[in-house]
Amino acid sequence: RPGATVTHGGGHGPASRAAVPVTELRGAAAPGPGGVRRAHVLTARKATVRLESGRDIDAWTFDGTVPGPRITATQGDLIEVRLVNHDIDEGVTLHWHGYDVPCGEDGAPGVTQDVVAPGGEFVYRFRADQAGTYWYHTHQTSHLAVRRGLYGVLVVHPRGEQDPGHLDLTLPVHTFDGTVTISGGAEHLAPAGTPVRLRLINTDSEPHRFALAGTSFRVAAVDGRDLDRPGEISRHALRLPAGGRYDLVFAMPSTSVALAVDDHAATVRLRPGAGAPDSEASAPDTTGWPELDLLAYGTPAPPPLRADAADRHFTLVLDRGLAMVDGAPAFAQTVNGRGHPSIPDQLVAEGDLVRFTVVNRSLETHPWHLHGHPVLVLSRDGKPASGSPLWVDTFDVRPGEVWEVAFRASNPGVWMNHCHNLPHAHQGMMLRLRYD
Ligand code: C2O
Ligand code: CU
Secondary structure: OOOOOOOOOOOOOOOOOOOOHHHHOOOOOOOOOOOOEEEEEEEEEEEEEEOOOOOEEEEEEEOOEOOOOOEEEEOOOEEEEEEEEOOOOOOEOOEEEOOOOOHHHOOOEOOOEOOEOOOOEEEEEEEOOOOEEEEEEOOOOHHHHOOOOOEEEEEEEOOOOOOOOOEEEEEEEEEEOOEEEEOOOOEEEOOOOOEEEEEEEEOOOOOEEEEEEOOOEEEEEEOOEEOOOOOOEOOOEEEEOOOOEEEEEEEOOOOOEEEEEOOOOEEEEEEOOOOOOOOHHHOOOOOOOOEOOHHHOOOOOOOOOOHHHOOEEEEEEEEEEEEEEOOEEEEEEEEOOEOOOOOOOEEEOOOOEEEEEEEEOOOOOEEEEEOOOOEEEEEEOOEEOOOOOOEEOEEEEOOOOEEEEEEEOOOOOEEEEEEOOHHHHHOOOEEEEEEO
16 A cells, blocks of 8 residues: 555664564453453544644544543453554554553554554454553554544553442543643532542653642552552642653542643633532642652552562663664664664563663653553662652653662563653664563
């Protein structure tokens, strides 16, 4: 088909080596005990989409909407998604961001599957074993395609916990042509006392700052994973890295509540009822609120991994400049002085305890993201994490910072390991972690 381009090597970047046989590491074919099969068809196609602001944009969509259809399941269900590409010439895949699927379901084009060209399709199947807030997006030319709309939400509820009296809002934030949007509705009613959960998702390449005014709250989960006994806080801002998620919980007060993104670039308002009294939330000034330090938040517990006993230790120095890329010098976002696809693979063995030291020598923030494994944050700039064990799939390494993280190599295959500022990944800041 003329115009179709199939690039290889993870799809965030330029072409590289051919696929390896991780394509056979596929997910379960049946739900777990008590689970059901949740089947979806997602069709990638171009469409004109009306934003909640009333503005029309030329988008790349799943099923004609941005975000794409919301996928929900209960722990133990089988998620089965048939991806069909109607007219995205660049090709598409589905990557389940933060979800530890078997490698063959991971959606890294040229690595775990061939890209799905127009007229083609691919069926993803995996068991929803992890509860929490996740999202999906294409992994092909994603610095353009995700920005244009090829993403959606994945929420998995814990088994047995389905209370119809709760207000559970999924709020993906996305910037279209410079306009910050939150999907899910700008205004909601919640009678006083209603238990509320707000699932914040950053689908952009830059961090966003959130402020919740008019109530105290807890950060119940980060990147889909529950924190240990998180304390009640108020008048704190939250910085959410590219690709990251926070679940905020609180009981609805008798006055209104407002969630502001980037000091009111976009706002979601909750009201206890028509005509209820307003609070500070009607026009909160949140600019001076301190940023919550998640590394010191929640209740400490014995560290789930002993980092001093690591089997492998990798250091990743992030920078930008001239680098060897595919045998020739080029300007790139670099890891250890090289750009993708010229960065050597990281080799691990199943069962290894792996430690990463990530050093940012550049002047930009790099939201680091490893596929297929959550990582435990050990320290930031030499300051040990002192709160709840903090498992994340994306961590924001700001200019000059050094982060230490660790994880257990328990999900065999080949996994992309990259900056989730997707233009940076496209410019070389991406490598692969490979099981021996
Ligand atoms: Cu959310 Cu490799 O990406
Ligand atoms: Cu980056």
